Amino acid sequence: MAVCIAVIAKENYPLYIRSVPTQGELKFHYTVHTSLDVVEEKISGVGKALADQRELYLGLLYPTEDYKVYGYVTNSKVKFVIVVDSSNTSLRDNEIRSMFRKLHNSFTDVMCNPFYNPGDPIQSKAFDSIVSTMMVQAF
């Protein structure tokens, strides 16, 4: 269960960011923002190789004492960032991958909507619902 989920556009501005409102959300926003540097580093490292050979799932970007940050990049340079609580050790890599896969699918659904202009903030209720299922079911 994630604590914060964010979708970053290609130009590195957030299309969608949502976090569990326990702590200050600003903290998560900051974390996601700083994680973008790591994402860039990872994707630029494989830049010499063909883009399709690059793994979409970036894995653990960096851990902090409180939480871990995972990253995922699509072929259109849209980045998904998931922040999970470090105390939640039961989360395995496959689960994170599946979360990213679901995110990617629902993001594709949003993209398929002709009324959605790429670059707009994501306001899809379906997308929200999927994110909700992955967020920590607090309260």
Place this chain on the structure above:
Amino acid sequence: MGYPNQPLTNESQSHILGLVTGSAPRPPADRPVLRHPDTSMDKQEAWSPPQSPGISPPRSPSAYRCYSYGAQRNGTDTLLAYEAKGPGLPGVPQENSSPSHYSLRLQPEQPVVTRVEVASVERVEVDYSDDPWRITEEQREYYTNQFRSLQPDLSALIMGTVAKNFFTKSKLPIPELSHIWELSDVDKDGALTFPEFCTAFHLIVARKNGYPLPETLPATLRPGFVEAGVLTAPPSEIIGSVDQQMTSRPGVTAKQEVRDESRKREFFLKRIPEPHEKPIQHISTLKPDSPQELDTNMKSRTRPRSYSSTSIDDAMKKVEEPPTPPPRPQKTHSRASSLDLNKLFQQSAQGAKSGWLPPPPALPPRPPATQIFSFLPGSEKSSQKAVQQPNFADFSKFRVEQESSVRGDLSTEDLTPPKSDSTVLHQGHAPQKPVRRKLHPESQSATPPLATPYSAATLTKSTQRPPPKQKREIQMAIRKNRETNAVLTRLNSELQQQLKVVHRERVTLESQLELLRPVASI
């Protein structure tokens, strides 16, 4: 139906108003309550005054059942309404208690079964007629027409951009349209199949009538439901009552809304018989479908991109066209570049009336060869008149239309037959000349004689058409051929005269040139 496209026209409005006035009983509540068909409900409850423009689709059902649409947004009202219904609606209070309006929508799927049972027990009337999320026959027909305007093939897909432009005309805010799209595009392929299109259109209609958009797609709007629940013979009374309701709705502003309501009615009607016939079965089948639908949405699906090649431009044009489609009834090929015998005869018949001579567009100058060329095919075709006579017989009624519409085409197209390049210029001039000359003959008295025989022929043809006998057809064909022969001979003579004139001019010009040449050389 001649429903106009998104831009509501007066026609559609009047039509819709007519429908609305028809339904008497229901006080027009623009805010249809998202209630499930509550047959036990009586019309006692007045509807809250419509806050949203237009028509409340559920009106039709009200005829049957009195369910109150009143203040649908108002949970308390709904509670009261449902409670008043009394027995047999155990599920209703549950629905009403739902906090949000949207949730009302979702609930129907569950209590529907109970409701349907109760309703079926209590009444024979439509249970679902007032369900705003059911598409009525009329509505479906309307949606079908709209779909065809975008994509003639009902089994093909409408591209996302096409659908976007089309739905944007409904003047709904983009986020709502986006949400509607999300709900209706169940296979998430960025295009709409026909059921998806109906669903989307229906949701738009509902939204325009003030219904809040549901969070999830109602079971009745799922493509599977729609296709499965095809009514066979909805009770006529229900249909009648539905229509009445439709008409009684006042404040029909947007035609589209009215139409949509009528469409909804259709579906309501459709659904009505089903519930009565097999309410429980249907609902129960739907229920498993709905969770499956949700699951599919959740799962990762392949996104087939196999769109049929729809011409977006054509679709756009069709969408923007005025309500009535253009006079397609031109069974003749108005665009045929070659001489079409049908066209020829029709034109001749038409031309007779208006003095229009058959195409042989007059390509005076060089075109003589080309003209002959063009005539030859005509003659060849004339030899096949007998075969084509039935066409004439059939098309005589379209003569007038074709005359006016085809004339222009023929004049331009016949005048520019694909001939040798050298004659292109001449042909370019030729069209003008022949056209003008043709127009003159129209005004001249020479043509009237032709006109009369043509008109007579047409009249006779029209009269003779009813009994489709080959003999008469042949006679008609013969008459037509004679007429065309006369016309062609006259045209030929005129062209020959023009040819002579042009030759003379040419000779004079050449002589002048020769005279000037020695001067220039000097």
